[in-house]
Amino acid sequence: MTKNDPYAALRFKEFNIFLLVRFALVFGWSMQFVVIEWQVYAMTNDELSLGIIGLCEFLPAFFLAPIAGHIVDKKEKRNLFTLCIALFSLISFGLYWLTSSSLEEAWDTNTILYSIYGLVFFGGVLRSFFGPTIFSLIALLVPKKAYPNAATWSSSTWKGASVFGALCGGFLIAWINVHHTLGIIFLLVMLALILVFQIGKKPILNTKTNESVKESLKVGLRFVFNDKVILGALTLDMIAVLFGGAVAIFAVFAKDILDAGPKGFGVLNAALSSGSIITMLATTYIPITRSTGKKLLVSVVGFGVCMIIFGASRLMWLSVLALFFSGVFDGISMVIRQTILQLKTPDEMRGRVGAVNSMFVGSSNELGALESGIAARLFGAPLAVILGGTVTLLTVAVIGLKNKPLRQLDLRQDVEEHYEEGKEES
Template sequence: MAKNDPYAALRIKEFNIFLLVRFALVFGWSMQFVVIEWQVYSMTDDKLSLAIIGLCEFLPAFFLAPFAGHIVDKKEKRNLFTLCIALFSLISFGLFWLTSDQIESTWEMNFVLYSIYGLVFFGGVLRAFFGPTIFSLIALLVPKKIYPNAATWSSSTWKGANVFGALCGGFLIAWIDVHFTLGIIFFLVMISLILVFGISKKPILNKGNSETVKESLKSGLNFVFNDKVVLGALTLDMIAVLFGGAVAIFTVFAKDILDAGPRGLGILNAALSSGSIITMLATTYIPITKNTGKKLLISIFGFGICMIIFGASKLMWLSVLTLFFAGVFDGISMVVRQTILQLKTPDHMRGRVGAVNSMFVGSSNELGAVESGIAAKIFGAPLAVVLGGTITLIVVVVIGVKNQPLRDLDLQEDIKAHEKEVV
């Protein structure tokens, strides 16, 4: 195998199956996010309802994540992943059913709305398990020396699915309506459920560990909070998503500010993700390993600048362009963060560290939706995004000054060490 082989991870059959499964799931989940945001906002015409959706998914995803990490470390990963997908299919079918003509004509609007919130909450429970399960499973599919390459392809697949999922979600709402779009999502989830059986069961690396739940949770949190590089990387990404992100209120921009409709909503979502995936694919050929810390800081600073411009824009072409470059910067930060976690996390703690990562970054998407919805309600959507981008810039500067280990981080030595390991 070539030393800098950009396709190293893709030469492993089970990893390819994993990527297909992940693409189908994220494609469906991304479409579902767009569809539900549009449906709920259309039902209520209230920006606060977008915050409620984020809150329903954030609460279980955040508070259950540490316990999920403990369970993931002690359970077989393939079967756990399969169970998560099967339960996700129930959510998808439930949303498909709730938006049918029969339900809408016989049920009161508030009952349908609360049922949607309930399914979103259930989805948050699953999100607590999906993150650490996927993070742990990747490490069991490829040798350590190609973790960075696997992390790049996995992140690229995730972003690629977001591109097409968000784009198709907006266009399909316009073409075939919400109900049938949710039917397609259910079909995608069922495909992923079939494909996952192409991955064999994996060994349980933490099977003999007799730690109590409390001790297990404490050790996972201690690892993250005692490592300044890991903690700094997670904090930066969390702040960028929490305050700098505006995905949850793209519906407001598309409908009320840019007058672009559901197609415009799909384009806005796709613009952000397309910039990310192009950048991530580029890093398979040009690895971001030298001066890694500085590149992470610069990328998140650039993301904040782009979001400020987006918040101030009232032109569709300018909004799409700034979101594309925001995605470019986001792609760099995502690859760096995933590579740091894969290289620095001990095998027996991957579930717990993956859970903390979900708490910091995954759950911040939902909490960011809450923050965006409330801020948009108070200040208006444009000013809310500008303020969020400004907060992101301030945090980047503070962490860049205070966290020297992260600022001076260079991953080349870590990667060389792993390449020398005998697998």
């Protein structure tokens, strides 16, 4: 394995299996998100109902994340990952059952709607564990010298699965209806559950068995909030997703503004992520370690500008183009953030740092869905997106001026140190 090997992480069998598992899960989860958003909006014709979906997933994902990080650091990662997947399969089957014709005839609309909200809430509980578990597991599947490359491939897989999941979700709704699409999602989750057993159990690196939950959480939070680089990177991504994102109200754009229908809905979802795939695959060949902080700031600016264009557009081709380039910038931002976290987080704290990452970024997806739903209800969907993009640009300006360590960040020395440590491990 050479120093700049673009396939460094792929030379380890278990990491390849992990990528397959993650692809199946994210592909299914992305389809499920698209299908449920479409189904709920079709049932209610109310933008706020889309925001409620985000709130149901945000609340447990955010408030349980610190405890989940503590548990992840104390437990064996492969078995914990397996348990999360098994429980996720129950959610997928539940949604499949709720959309069956027999149940729709037996139950009234509100009962089905509240049941969907309940399963989404349960999914938020699982999300609080998925993030830190996956973040911790990656570092146990490859040596330190392959961390940056592993972060890139993992992020690329996540984005790739998001693209095809969103695209297939929209098209499958039109072709085989919501119920059968959810059946396919359940089968994907079961496939992931089978594959995960091909990964062996991993050692527990946090040996402080007497550390209380309160002490553990303080250590994790103190580490993140004392590191201006990590805190700045997480804050940037959180604000961009929270205010700049518009995924939760794509159904409104597709149905009421662009008149694109379910197929157009799938295309909009896919366009946002498709640019990210190209970008993240390119970063396996073109490292982002030089002037890393400046590249991160520029990428978030680009994302905000593209979302403003999307909000103002009334043409399908321009909307798709704006979302594609927002995906390009989002892909750069994601790779940089994941690389920063992998290089700067001590092994024994990965669960807790991954949990804080989930609180900042993962949960902001759901909170952003609530924000988008409320803003769309108050101002209309186009103005809500334009305002969100503007807030993103203002945030970049403030962090760029105030956070000098992030602005001047260059990761070449960190990569060199991990490469040398990896050579010693070998």
